[in-house]
Amino acid sequence: MIIQLQQGIPAELKENILKQVQEIGYKANEVVTQQAHYLVAIGKKEFDIRQIGQLPGVADIHRVSEEYKLISRRWRVEPTRIDLGDGVMVGEGNFSIMAGPCSIEGEEQVERVVAHLVENNVKIMRGGVFKPRSSPYAFRGLGIDGLKMFHRICRENGIKIITEVMQVSQIEEMVDYVDVFQVGARNSQNFNLLDALGEAQKPVLLKRGISGTLEELLQAAEYIFSNGNEKIMLCERGIRGYEKAYRNILDLNAVPVLKEKTHLPVIVDPSHGIGLRDYVASMALASVMAGADGVIYETHYTPEKAFSDGQQTLNFQESERLIKRMRQAYELRESF
Secondary structure, eight states: OEEEEOTTOOHHHHHHHHHHHHHTTOEEEEEEOSSOEEEEEEOOOOOOTHHHHTSTTEEEEEOOOSSOOTTBTTTOOSOOOEEOSTTOEEBTTBOEEEEEOSBOOOHHHHHHHHHHHHHTTOOEEEOBSSOOOSSTTSOOOOHHHHHHHHHHHHHHTTOEEEEEOOSHHHHHHHGGGOSEEEEOGGGTTOHHHHHHHHHHOSOEEEEOOTTOOHHHHHHHHHHHHHTTOOOEEEEEOOBOOSOOSSSSBOOTTHHHHHHHHBSSOEEEOHHHHHOOHHHHHHHHHHHHHHTOSEEEEEBOSSGGGOSSOGGGOBOHHHHHHHHHHHHHHHHHHHHO
């Protein structure tokens, strides 16, 4: 069960609640987040939860049977909306578009992409400065200096940044220069990293693992939440299959299922999901109609010359057309 404590609860009231929970045979785990103070109580004994709910200092109480508890919609019916500042919200009621190159390559590239986003009223730019690559000889990013340049240009233009963090040691040097930390598919079960991002207090976009189940994705999100960070977005980016005609299998079944199971925003990455430029727009539009809260995709002014993932990257003309079509599709979806 999840016990939400009243704000500023006195120590003696909290101790009494913990004592009562222990007396019924449950183990209580204390979780303090940006927004609230919880006790996640684990046990199997049946009892009337009003026994705990009526105690002084308890604001709310819910029984949650899933292994993932804090991110479950059974506990929090209202969807989570994440405020990135300056009026930029992610979650139900706002369809978020996040676009940019696979890798940050240089100042001119960032300036041109930012100009494209500003022109199309897109407020969030993606771009990697630390890149996990299958080949050790591939371009692996500009590192922290590239991030500082990326941050400077985006800040000057009112654009929020989402970029990948690969290891715990990078968080501290990156935290002042990002708006959303991205956890890539290869790190979706790096539990040390998830724990640390729970303590970092910056929003996190958590991508599904290359061969990960939805249960594993939800459990990974629970790691972040249980360490104190409620600002989590889930990202479907395709899973590995045996089909060779495209890069991954973009599992759009996941969108409505995740929306039913969790209160967290659900984002789709069609660029990684299908891996072929000609089909990215189709899968992005399908993601909108499946109920996604946002789409994150790759764009570059000359995809053929991009340092990485050019084969799945839209040029600016294709990107502009997709942005307009996604917004039209979202309006149509909301009218149903």
